Amino acid sequence: MSAALDTHGKAHDGHDDHGDHGHHTPTGFMRWVTTTNHKDIGTMYLWFSFAMFLFGGAMAMIIRAELFQPGMQIVTPEFFNSMTTYHGLVMVFGAIMPAFVGFANWQIPMMIGAPDMAFPRMNNWSFWLLPPAAILLVASFLVPGGGAGVGWTMYAPLTTQMGPGMDLTIFAVHILGMSSIMGSINIITTILNLRAPGMTLMKMPLFVWTWLITAYLLVASMPVLAGAVTMTLTDRHFGTSFFNAAGGGDPVLYQHIFWFFGHPEVYIIAIPAFGVVSQVIPAFSRKPLFGYASMVYATSSIAILSFMVWAHHMYVVGMPVAGQLYFMYATMLIAVPTGVKVFNWVATMWKGSLTFETPMLFALGFLFLFTLGGFTGLVLAMTVVDVQLQDTYYVVAHFHYVMVAGALFSAFAGVYFWFPKWTGKMYDETLGKWHFWLSIIFFNVTFFVQHFLGLAGMPRRIPDYALQFTEFNQISSIGAFGFGLSQVFFLYIIIKAIRSGEKAPQLPWDGADTLEWTHLPTPAPYHTFENPPTVK
C-alpha cells in the first residue's frame, strides 16, 4: 500500500535506480496505468477492493437503515431489491476476491523467491479490467428501470424480465470473470514455474499452496458462471429458451449451473483466507504450522469436494429424495477436512509462546467465528432443516459468519501482518486493537441476532417485516452502523500509519520465517529476487 500514498517521487527513485530499462518510465497517473510490477499491481488491487468494500458497505447501511423499523421508510421496494443485489455482487466480486488477489500479487513472488509474476503485462490487464466492471455496475442504476433487483444469485426467470440494468450487470460479471481467470492463470504459472531453486512444492508457505488451489478452482468454475449469464443474455435478447419454460427450457436449470459455480466460489473466497491465517497463527505462536502436509491435503480435498455439493442450495426445487440425501451427506463430508484444518490451527497454538498483536487477534477472531459459521452450515446442510430455513435470515447469518468474520477478518489479519513489509512503517498497535475489538463486537451484535430472526421465520431479501421481528432488527441495524464506522476507522489507521507511522524494524514479528521476512529488507524494495535465493 505504501506506494499508493507515499510520495510518488520515492517510488520513482526505486524505479529509476534500476536504469537497465533503457526507456522512459511514465510518471504520475500513467505510471499506475502502465505498471507491470507485481507490488504496484498488488497495491492497486488492495485499494480497489477497499473502495469497493466501502461502496458495498454503504449499500448495506441503506439496507439496515430501511430494516430498522417495519414498514417502508427510506427507499422503494425496487430500490431495496437492487441494494441487496449489488451489495452481494460488489462484496463478493469487488471486495473480497480482489483483496486476496492483491495479497497474491504482493506475497507470492516474494514467498517463493521469484522476481515478479509470470506474465506481468497480463497482470496489468487483470487489474485494469476491474474499474470498467465497477463502472458498469454503478451505471446500471442510471439506466431506465434502475439496477437489477434479482439478488446476487441472478436467478431466472426474474433476470429475463428485468430492464437494461440487467444487461450491464451481466457484462460486468463477464468482465470480472475474465479478470479472475487471467489472474488465476498468472498465479498458477508463477507458482509452478518460477520457484527459487530448492523451493519444492511441499516447502512452499501454506499461503502459496492455498492460492495455487484457489486459482485452479477459479479456472474451472468462473467460465461456468460466464456460461450461465451468457445464457441469460441470449434468453433476454436472442430468442433462446434455456430458462424459459414455454420454449422448453427450465429455470431450475439456471440454479444448477449457477451453483455448480457458486459452491466452489465460496471456497474461492475461503481458501486464501485459510492461507493468510496459516501464516499468521504460527508467527505469533512462535512454532511451525502443525500438520503442514495434512493442511495441503485437507485444502485440496475441500477444493475437489466443493464441485460435488452444489445442490445443497436447492433443496426446495423439487429434487427427488435420493438427490437430497446425496447432497446432504456429500456436504457434511466437507466438514471433515475443514475440521482437520481447524484442529491444526489450534494445535499450532498449543504450548506456543503466544502474543496477541492485531494480526493474531484477527486470526483468532477468524478461527472462532468461521468455525461457528461452519456449524450453522452443517445445520443448513440437513435437508429437512433447510426446507424450513432456506431463504431466511438464518442463511444470511450463516454466510456472513463465513464471509465477514471468516474471509474479511483474515484479510485484516493479513494487512496488519504484512503492512510493515510493504511500507516500512508500523501501524499504531493500540488503534489496531481497537479496530479488532470494535469489529468483532459489532459484527456479533449485527449478525448473531439474525440467527434468531431466521429461526423465527423472517425471510431474507425483503424491505418490510412483521412487527414481532422489530427488536432484533433494531439490534442488528445498530450493530451494522457500528461495524460500518469501525471500518472507516480502519481507513484512518492505515492512512495515519502510511503518513506518520514509526519506522518498522527489519523483523517486526520474531516468529515470521518465510522468505520475504528472512531474505529481504523491510520495506521490500521495488525489485526483489532478481537473482533467486537458494532455499535449503
Place this chain on the structure above:
Amino acid sequence: MSAADAIVNANRLLLRKLLVVSVLMFGFAFALVPFYEKICEVAGLRDIFRSDEVAAKNTQVDMSRSVLVEFDSNTQRLAWTFRPLALGLAAHPGAVMQVEYEVRNTLDRPVTGQAVPSYGPQRAAQYFRKLECFCFQQQTLAPGEVRRMPVVFVIDPDLPKDIGTITLSYTFFEVAGTQKRPG
C-alpha cells in the same frame, strides 16, 4: 536455448493449457443443458407437458366431499385474450371433469404460444391429474383466430383433507423463435 528462454516457453505452454481448460469449462456450462434434460427425462421429472396416468384405484369417486376448483388465466408479453369459460366448479375427488378455455389471437400475424399450468396451493399439484390439456402442445393461432380448448382432469382421492380449494392457473407464453418477421 538459455535458461530464461526455457522458462518463457514453459510459461507460454502452461498459459495455453489453462486457456483451453477455461474454454472447455465455458462449454461445459452449455453441455449441462442436454445433460440436465436427459436426467429429468430418466428420472421422470418435469413432465408437466404430458398427460397424467390415473391408477385404477383412483377411479373410485369420493362422494363424501367436494373440492372447489377455480380457474385462472394469464398471458405473458403476448397479445392474446385468454379466459376460462367458467370461473370455477365443484368437483368430487375421483370424478372426471371437463372445462373449456377460450383464446383469441388479437394480432395480425400467426402466433405460436405455449401454456404453462401452475397450482395453488402448490402441494395440490401432485393430486391434480390432467388427462387432456391444451397445454400438452404448442398452439398456433392464425390472425384473429378464436379457439376453444378443453381440459379434462381428475382429482386424486388421496388429496389431503385440508385442501378445500384448488386454483388452476395457466399462463400463455409466446414460443420464442417461431414468429415470422415481416419481409
